[in-house]
Amino acid sequence: MELTLLGTGAPAGLPRPDCPCAVCAACVTGRTNARAATSVLVDGTVLLDLTPGPAFAAARAGRSLQGVRQVLLSHPHDGPAMELPAGLPAPLRVAERQDLALISGHRVRAVALDSPGTGYQVTGPGGDRLLYLPPGAAPAGLEEGGRGDAASVPYDMVLLDVLGRPEALARLREARAVGPATDVVAVHIDHGVPPGPELRRRLAAAGAHTEPDGTTLVVGDYPDVPEIPRRTLVVGGARSGKSAEAEQRLATFPGVVYVATGGKREGDPEWAARIGAHRERRPPSWRTEETCDLVPLLDKPGPPLLIDCLALWLTDAMDSVGAWDDSRWATVGARMLGERVDALVEAVRETRRTVVAVSNEVGSGIVPDTASGRRFRDELGRLNARFAAECEHVLLVTAGIAQPLRG
Ligand SMILES: [Zn+2]
Numbered sequence: 067m068e069l070t071l072l073g074t075g076a077p078a079g080l081p082r083p084d085c086p087c088a089v090c091a092a093c094v095t096g097r098t099n100a101r102a103a104t105s106v107l108v109d110g111t112v113l114l115d116l117t118p119g120p121a122f123a124a125a126r127a128g129r130s131l132q133g134v135r136q137v138l139l140s141h142p143h144d145g146p147a148m149e150l151p152a153g154l155p156a157p158l159r160v161a162e163r164q165d166l167a168l169i170s171g172h173r174v175r176a177v178a179l180d181s182p183g184t185g186y187q188v189t190g191p192g193g194d195r196l197l198y199l200p201p202g203a204a205p206a207g208l209e210e211g212g213r214g215d216a217a218s219v220p221y222d223m224v225l226l227d228v229l230g231r232p233e234a235l236a237r238l239r240e241a242r243a244v245g246p247a248t249d250v251v252a253v254h255i256d257h258g259v260p261p262g263p264e265l266r267r268r269l270a271a272a273g274a275h276t277e278p279d280g281t282t283l284v285v286g287d288y289p290d291v292p293e294i295p296r297r298t299l300v301v302g303g304a305r306s307g308k309s310a311e312a313e314q315r316l317a318t319f320p321g322v323v324y325v326a327t328g329g330k331r332e333g334d335p336e337w338a339a340r341i342g343a344h345r346e347r348r349p350p351s352w353r354t355e356e357t358c359d360l361v362p363l364l365d366k367p368g369p370p371l372l373i374d375c376l377a378l379w380l381t382d383a384m385d386s387v388g389a390w391d392d393s394r395w396a397t398v399g400a401r402m403l404g405e406r407v408d409a410l411v412e413a414v415r416e417t418r419r420t421v422v423a424v425s426n427e428v429g430s431g432i433v434p435d436t437a438s439g440r441r442f443r444d445e446l447g448r449l450n451a452r453f454a455a456e457c458e459h460v461l462l463v464t465a466g467i468a469q470p471l472r473g
Pocket of ligand 1: 082085087088089090091
């Protein structure tokens with residue numbers, strides 16, 4: 067199947083009309099960043115979602131709507147009724163789980179969602195399959211053992227709201243409806259993420275990509291499947307947004323193990339509140355482990371690990387080797403800590419798991435007053451450098467903005 071993306075934006079389009087935000091402003095000035103509401107033409111025959119001016123958008127992409135036999139709507143459209151271009155069949159929403167066989171040889175099946183709207187599975191005459199989901203939607207019934215509407219074979223291509231509803235992709239991955247060879251195309255792009263490199267980086271971390279309006283894609287012809295980053299270190303100062311960035315990077319993956327390295331702190335209400343807040347922010351399919359024992363986790367295969375954070379791991383390690391006592395530090399403490407750091411770095415190098423680790427960037431602040439404070443700062447700087455050396459991706463987060471230092 068050949069797909070032409072007539073639009074790739076959110077229902078209101080990008081920039082949103084009259085929106086004063088910085089992202090919309092950037093989309094006004096950068097002509098290639100503007101996106102019409104998402105609408106996809108499949109083999110010139112099936113139109114998924116109808117947006118204003120489809121004939122014009124098609125013409126701009128070098129396509130015609132004359133051969134369209136079916137117009138399918140995936141979600142209720144707000145605003146005034148859309149003008150239907152002459153010659154187009156009346157749009158239709160297929161009932162849940164209903165099948166539609168088209169004379170062109172395409173088969174369309176409506177996919178049940180967990181929100182108002184309908185997803186569509188389209189099978190081409192050659193047997194290639196794609197899944198198209200409306201904005202903000204995730205498929206329903208995928209997690210109950212059965213695979214719901216998504217068959218056991220991964221789709222060749224899925225088009226969905228990766229940024230607005232990352233757990234939709236996590237669910238599809240969990241049900242194996244999205245596999246390593248599935249082309250994941252982000253559509254319904256809204257003003258949540260600045261266009262350009264930041265948008266590309268965010269989508270690449272999810273194993274997805276987006277294309278400008280007017281692009282034609284061929285299902286199954288996908289030479290550049292973006293490789294999902296394996297090891298990432300996210301560093302930043304206090305309240306820089308580093309934890310949120312790390313969580314976002316794994317939001318499209320199921321079953322992530324969140325490793326809180328503070329250990330079990332019985333009777334520490336502030337710590338309990340912090341863990342509770344993290345837990346609320348995270349998808350329900352994630353699991354939390356409160357431990358500083360990172361090496362066994364890295365050694366065994368399993369779902370992605372989110373380690374938050376290395377500074378607390380180091381605090382625990384320095385506590386346990388007696389690093390705050392000068393004479394003990396000079397005789398055995400430094401050596402024992404070195405062994406622990408070596409073991410951790412070795413485990414990161416050898417791990418087969420996807421890992422995102424968070425750490426504090428403390429070296430550029432004021433010099434700590436105490437010897438133990440300076441010792442901690444120095445050891446954390448060294449640990450960050452050695453951990454970073456084993457990571458394909460390293461990010462620095464400042465004021466909520468992540469800058470890639472590597473990858
Ligand atoms: Zn805006």
